[in-house]
Amino acid sequence: MEEIVLNSGDTAWVLASTALVLLMTPGLAFFYGGMVRAKSVLNMMMMSMVTIGIVSVLWVIYGFELAFGYKADSAWYGNISLSGLGGVVNDFTNNGGIYPIPVLVFAAFQLMFAIITPALISGAIADRTKFTAWAIFVAIWSTLVYFPVAHWVFAFGNKVGDTITGAGYLASKGVQDFAGGTAVHINAGAAGLALAIVIGKRIGWRKESMRPHSLPLVMLGAGLLWFGWFGFNAGSSLAANGTAALALINTQVAAAAAVLGWLLVEKVRNGHATSLGAASGAVAGLVAITPACAFVAPWAAVVIGLIAGAICALSVGIKYKLGFDDSLDVVAVHLIGGIWGSLAIGLFGSSAVNSLSLDGIFYGGGTALLGKQALGVGLVFAYSFIATLIIGYAIEKTIGFRVKKDAEVEGIDLNEHAETAYEMTSSSRGGSLL
Amino acid sequence: MKLITAILKPFKLDEVKDALQAAGVTGMTVSEASGFGRQRGHTEVYRGAEYTVDLVPKVRLEVLVDDADAAAIVDVIVKAASTGSIGDGKVWTTPVDSIVRVRTGERGTDAI
Numbered sequence: 001m002e003e004i005v006l007n008s009g010d011t012a013w014v015l016a017s018t019a020l021v022l023l024m025t026p027g028l029a030f031f032y033g034g035m036v037r038a039k040s041v042l043n044m045m046m047m048s049m050v051t052i053g054i055v056s057v058l059w060v061i062y063g064f065e066l067a068f069g070y071k072a073d074s075a076w077y078g079n080i081s082l083s084g085l086g087g088v089v090n091d092f093t094n095n096g097g098i099y100p101i102p103v104l105v106f107a108a109f110q111l112m113f114a115i116i117t118p119a120l121i122s123g124a125i126a127d128r129t130k131f132t133a134w135a136i137f138v139a140i141w142s143t144l145v146y147f148p149v150a151h152w153v154f155a156f157g158n159k160v161g162d163t164i165t166g167a168g169y170l171a172s173k174g175v176q177d178f179a180g181g182t183a184v185h186i187n188a189g190a191a192g193l194a195l196a197i198v199i200g201k202r203i204g205w206r207k208e209s210m211r212p213h214s215l216p217l218v219m220l221g222a223g224l225l226w227f228g229w230f231g232f233n234a235g236s237s238l239a240a241n242g243t244a245a246l247a248l249i250n251t252q253v254a255a256a257a258a259v260l261g262w263l264l265v266e267k268v269r270n271g272h273a274t275s276l277g278a279a280s281g282a283v284a285g286l287v288a289i290t291p292a293c294a295f296v297a298p299w300a301a302v303v304i305g306l307i308a309g310a311i312c313a314l315s316v317g318i319k320y321k322l323g324f325d326d327s328l329d330v331v332a333v334h335l336i337g338g339i340w341g342s343l344a345i346g347l348f349g350s351s352a353v354n355s356l357s358l359d360g361i362f363y364g365g366g367t368a369l370l371g372k373q374a375l376g377v378g379l380v381f382a383y384s385f386i387a388t389l390i391i392g393y394a395i396e397k398t399i400g401f402r403v404k405k406d407a408e409v410e411g412i413d414l415n416e417h418a419e420t421a422y423e424m425t426s427s428s429r430g431g432s433l434l
Numbered sequence: 435m436k437l438i439t440a441i442l443k444p445f446k447l448d449e450v451k452d453a454l455q456a457a458g459v460t461g462m463t464v465s466e467a468s469g470f471g472r473q474r475g476h477t478e479v480y481r482g483a484e485y486t487v488d489l490v491p492k493v494r495l496e497v498l499v500d501d502a503d504a505a506a507i508v509d510v511i512v513k514a515a516s517t518g519s520i521g522d523g524k525v526w527t528t529p530v531d532s533i534v535r536v537r538t539g540e541r542g543t544d545a546i
Binding site for chain 2: 209211212266269270272274276277280313316317320329
């Protein structure tokens with residue numbers, strides 16, 4: 001058996017991608033933070049920051065093993081182990097094939113996905129969620145939902161010769177998700193919908209103004225997300241190669257087209273193209289191309305992005321029709337965008353540009369691939385939605401998921417964190433250091 | 435003695451201030467204000483949700499003057515603040531009982 005030699009180019013690219021994907025979560029904090037009212041911005045950003053803390057620690061202790069640890073014939077979760085990554089320090093990555101990069105680099109890269117997925121959910125429950133309840137939710141949800149679902153989708157098993165064992169259920173069924181349309185975005189979107197239902201509407205929803213307090217922060221966050229997303233998608237090739245290049249260009253053009261799609265809907269419907277629409281459109285396009293970025297031609301990425309921008313913009317109205325307060329539109333952007341992108345592989349997937357050897361409907365491949373994609377969409381949505389409802393109600397019935405009414409009205413920053421984001425006046429507020 | 439209070443469009447503040455200084459006024463107080471008159475507010479749209487915003491930003495300018503100067507100073511303000519369009523604001527005067535300059539203790543018109 002030939003000896004594996006570390007590929008420094010591949011390793012360098014995945015190391016850099018890891019840092020890029022980490023930056024997406026603080027970017028998300030700005031994106032979400034700007035959209036809430038001034039009295040809630042710190043809490044909104046803290047929900048992302050504490051998620052970085054909790055998930056990173058869990059990942060080292062057991063999370064990586066639960067998601068990607070090897071166990072033969074375990075389709076639903078990986079290895080149950082508290083080895084703390086100690087057992088793989090000198091190994092190379094074997095995930096459906098051997099990658100000449102250290103397992104620890106793969107583990108760090110995948111950790112960043114495990115962090116941002118629960119952080120995405122926080123947008124659905126802005127302004128009103130008890131901070132400790134959120135922290136407990138993140139730990140439980142990661143353990144029972146993200147780590148297993150990541151195994152279903154991203155664990156391609158150990159390949160020895162031509163034999164693959166221990167692959168996740170959806171991976172073994174041929175469901176394609178390059179960088180997380182199902183495991184990240186549909187997963188977070190379905191969970192956001194469930195939690196918005198469990199926790200209920202903000203006081204004054206649809207009666208008083210809840211407009212974003214700082215659109216420049218939203219734009220900053222969208223910029224950081226877009227920047228980091230190159231690591232998310234192009235880094236998912238786990239190699240510095242042509243697949244990474246295809247993923248990178250598709251990421252760029254889909255996001256760009258989605259900005260235009262969202263703005264077109266706004267211009268026609270409301271008469272104005274808004275900055276919030278541009279930022280939202282960019283994220284919608286990035287979400288939609290995430291599962292498809294390595295499987296479609298660049299022209300198809302433009303079409304996927306344009307349609308993503310338009311349908312996500314139109315989907316914002318769902319919450320008003322059905323009456324759930326998904327405060328920052330996690331459902332419209334991540335759930336709808338994730339579903340569209342995952343299904344789009346079944347339409348635009350092309351064996352000319354990818355290694356799937358599978359074609360979508362527009363390339364004469366018939367409906368087989370679309371059917372597989374629908375299985376992935378349906379299973380991840382159903383599991384995440386139901387599991388999150390159960391976890392959510394369990395927390396609600398025990399420690400309570402929501403702050404007291406007066407604290408919500410006065411401001412969650414002051415009541416949960418003993419801080420306020422902005423000094424609104426230059427004159428003294430009185431008081432002294434205790 | 436009179437207190438003249440003027441509600442102005444923010445971008446007109448500099449012109450009004452310069453006109454008052456040219457007319458011999460040596461001091462004034464300016465604060466940010468918000469409100470509406472016949473102009474009403476405006477509409478903002480965020481992700482398709484329309485919000486009406488009733489209160490629009492204004493500047494409140496206050497000047498203390500002698501009774502004899504009041505009418506002329508009001509005219510100076512109105513002339514400098516006018517754009518002819520809706521939302522130009524209002525100017526009014528109120529009688530003032532007493533004024534004290536904090537530094538010197540001067541009282542009445544000497545303190546203006």
